[in-house]
Amino acid sequence: MRAFIHKALNLTALLTIVFACDSDLSDDAIPLAPFDPIQINLTLPTYVSLMSTGGYTAINSGGTRGIILYRKDISTVLAFERNCSYQPLNACATVEVHSSGLYMNDACCNSTFRWEDGNPTGGPAWRPLVQYSTSLNGNVLTITDQILN
Numbered sequence: 001m002r003a004f005i006h007k008a009l010n011l012t013a014l015l016t017i018v019f020a021c022d023s024d025l026s027d028d029a030i031p032l033a034p035f036d037p038i039q040i041n042l043t044l045p046t047y048v049s050l051m052s053t054g055g056y057t058a059i060n061s062g063g064t065r066g067i068i069l070y071r072k073d074i075s076t077v078l079a080f081e082r083n084c085s086y087q088p089l090n091a092c093a094t095v096e097v098h099s100s101g102l103y104m105n106d107a108c109c110n111s112t113f114r115w116e117d118g119n120p121t122g123g124p125a126w127r128p129l130v131q132y133s134t135s136l137n138g139n140v141l142t143i144t145d146q147i148l149n
């Protein structure tokens, strides 16, 4: 009996590992953390990449796990939460910009997200990344915790 229980437990552990990265449509709610508006002067050297279309950078302040910023066009910078939308409570559920610069990804289970709207394009994620409201006034970018999606 004991051996049977032991085997059953081992099997459960194995299945948990195997299926941990499969799509889970009953996933945890995405945690939200209110934050005060963040103002960034894009002429500062740290943010210079955001001065041209297609540029991006990540900041560690704001959101649950920081924010990825993407210069969409001359008048728009998009702001995405870095907490992955798939199994967001996982310690490793943090999104980065892929080394190609063409999209965002979470190396945890290899979910990928597109710049346009943070929607998933591959991997187990099925919800978009949380997108925060931004406004650009000259070279001053303001990000608020108002959620757009």
Ligand code: FES
Pocket (backbone or CB within 6 Å): 021, 084, 085, 086, 087, 088, 090, 092, 093, 094, 106, 107, 108, 109, 110, 111, 123, 124, 125
């Ligand atoms: S936590 Fe696995 S893909 Fe994001």
